[in-house]
Each structure stands twice: as structure tokens, then as C-alpha cells.
Amino acid sequence: MSKHIVESFETELERMDKAIGRMGALALRQVDDALRSLLNGDDRLAARTVEEDREIDALDAQVMEQAVTALALRQPMAADLREVLAALKIPDELERIGDLGKGIARRTYVMKNETPRPPLVRLRAMGDLVKRQLAAVMDAYEQRDANAAERIWKRDREIDDWHSSVYRELLTYMMEDPRTITACAHLMFIAKNLERMGDHCTHIAETVYYVAKGERLKNRPKGDDPARPAGIGDDAS
């Protein structure tokens, strides 16, 4: 405790910032490892991916504690307060991205034994898009770049479109060959997990914008027309 008081607030903020950056890097690796374990049917990588999620969880708890301590002892205002708020919000999103990655890795075991299974080339491309989105939003956070955050926020639609298209394709495989139904159902959830990771990136982008600008991004990027029916595979928009 005394360390916190002696240390400058600047140093505390830097430490949280660094931990969040580390969480972002771990989440990105988690997504990458999860997809690779699935695509290569690599059980050992899958087990490691599940295991490594613990580090993200531990960092999440640690940053939360640092942020709460900072609020209690430093009583920050304005931009400093926004920094601490980001430290309360962003780790939650990264922790959930890690969980979703773990969910994908876990399917490696079942997917390995499913034959025939549909081609995974589009899923791979969708995964690459999500990884780029996550890397970009963590860059935007590092730079406190509101413009970049807004661009990333708008780009989430692209991931949603990919998701719908992967989903439709899986549906056609199921119909053409019922032996692929189980594998395709797993792949639908994997695609959905990737789409949800995109949503979490969008939430991070909102927080980055708020930290940098002191105001909230208006209007969710997703369609909000009440009369619009669900796109196939479309969800929490």
C-alpha cells in the first residue's frame, strides 16, 4: 500500500496501461492459437490455449484491483479519471475475448474426428479479419487515437457480413450432406465466437474514443432498424 502512495500517479497509470497492453497481446495470441489448433487439429496447442487463458484472467483481476486502488487513493479527475475508467472497462472485454478463444480451442478435440467436414478457408479469412481488428483497436488504445477508434468501430460491420456469409455457407453444406451437420454446427459456433470477438473490439473502440475525447461515440455501428428482420446468423446487434 505504501508503495502506491510513494509512487507517482503517472507511474500507476503506466503500470495499468502496460498490463492492458499485455492482456491485448495475450488475447491476440489466444485467438491465433485457437484458430491454428482448430485448423490443424492440434490437440496439444488447443490444451495450451485453454491453459494460457488463465494468465489473461489473472491480469484482469490485477488491473481491476489497481484501478480501484487508484480511484480510492488518488481520486483522479478529468483525463486521469477517464484513464482509470478505461482500466476498469477494457480488461473485461479482453478477458471475454480470451474466453471465446478458449471456446474455439476446446472444439479442436471434437472437430478432429468429424468427417467429412466442410472447407475452412472462409473461416480462416474471417479469423484473420478479427485478429486485425483486435490488433488495430489495441494500437488505437496505445495511441489514445479517437479517429482510429471510430474507424475500427465502423469496421465491425465487415465482420458481421463475413459471419452471415460463413453461416449461410455452412447451412448449405448441412443440407447437401447431412453427415456434415455436427461439424457444421460446431463451425457455426466458432464463426459466432469470432463475430462476438468483433463485438468486444467494438466495445473497446468505444472506450478508447471516450478516453481520448471525453465523450461517447454516438449510434451503434450496427443496424438498429426495428423493422429489419435478423440476418441469418445475425444476433446481438
Place this chain on the structure above:
Amino acid sequence: MSKHIVESFETELERMDKAIGRMGALALRQVDDALRSLLNGDDRLAARTVEEDREIDALDAQVMEQAVTALALRQPMAADLREVLAALKIPDELERIGDLGKGIARRTYVMKNETPRPPLVRLRAMGDLVKRQLAAVMDAYEQRDANAAERIWKRDREIDDWHSSVYRELLTYMMEDPRTITACAHLMFIAKNLERMGDHCTHIAETVYYVAKGERLKNRPKGDDPARPAGIGDDAS
């Protein structure tokens, strides 16, 4: 602004508490309406459900602002600080539950025209379970009841088990009658949305526990064994 300074901090906390309670009630109605619109094929109720989600979004933004203002102007400590932290965390979860409800309501339009479709009795029961979980966790919040929060937190496994069982059942319908594939795929996502609502209730329970006790609940209730493969339909556990 001057109003905030004149008012007692107590009053501010009460106002946030009330808004969160209102959000909880709205989210619960959202889930209920979404399920009823789907199960009865009621387009108008579905449209209203999607529309009404805006109120939850508006309250979410409002509570966030109140909480940030309270942090900046009141610089709360200890239990008061935890109250404000809850006001920063819980609305996000409720907002996402509302979004998931909206996602279910949107599927009413497509599901209506899908025939044949599988019986929905188990999905309805799963929905009832999720509604009870949400009502219980909002009660626990209202009472700042750590024991109740912990019980609710542990009960999430039950929702996960229901989810796996609904998922498996849908898979068998798909295999037996490929004409049900599209309907079943939609229903899988609906079941998944319900399961995710359960996850958000778990997150709320964690926050309630923290507000009441000043410490974090340890060990996620979900299985975390790296060697354990994904249950079918199992995900971000």
C-alpha cells in the same frame, strides 16, 4: 452540475440504484417479450421488443454518466466507491442482455415461415430458467446479498446444461429431417443467446458479491479443466 453538488451523495447513489433496478426490470421484460414473440410468431411484439431496447441503451448511457460524475465530484471511498463501481459494471451486462433479447425477437420474422419446425417446449423451459436467474440476481443486487449472489453464480451451470441438451436435441432433428435445418440453426442461436444471458447474470452476481463483501468471488463456476473437451454447444466457459 450545481444540482449534483447540492444533493447529498446518498441521493445520487439512490438515483443510480433506481436506474439500474429499472434497467433490470426492462431487461427481464425484454427477454420475456422476445421469447413470447418467437414462440407465438408475434411480429408486432417482436418489433416492439426491438424498439424498446433503446430505453435500456439510454439508461445505460445515463447511469455511466452519473457514475463518472460521482467519481469526479465525490471521490467516494470504500463501500461508496464499490457502489459506484457496480454502477459502472452492471448496466453494461444488462445492456447486453437487452441486445441478446433483441436478437431473439428479430428471429421471429424468419422462424414464422419455417416449416416443419421442431417443438419448442424445452427452449421455453430454458427461457424460464434464464428469466428466474435474471430476476434473482437483480433481487440480490437490490438487497446487496452476497450469499444469494454466490448461489446464483453457481447456478449458471444449470443453464449451461440445459443449453447443451437443447443443442443436442436440435442436432438430432436436423439429422432426421433436413427440412428443419434452417429452423434448427436459428433455434441453436436462440438457445445460445439464452445461455449468454446466463453468463451475463453470472457477471452481475460477481459484481453484487464484490459490492457487498469488498472481495472478489474466486474461481469461475464453469469447468476450467484444460484437458476437458468442449461439450457440444459449450462455449465461452
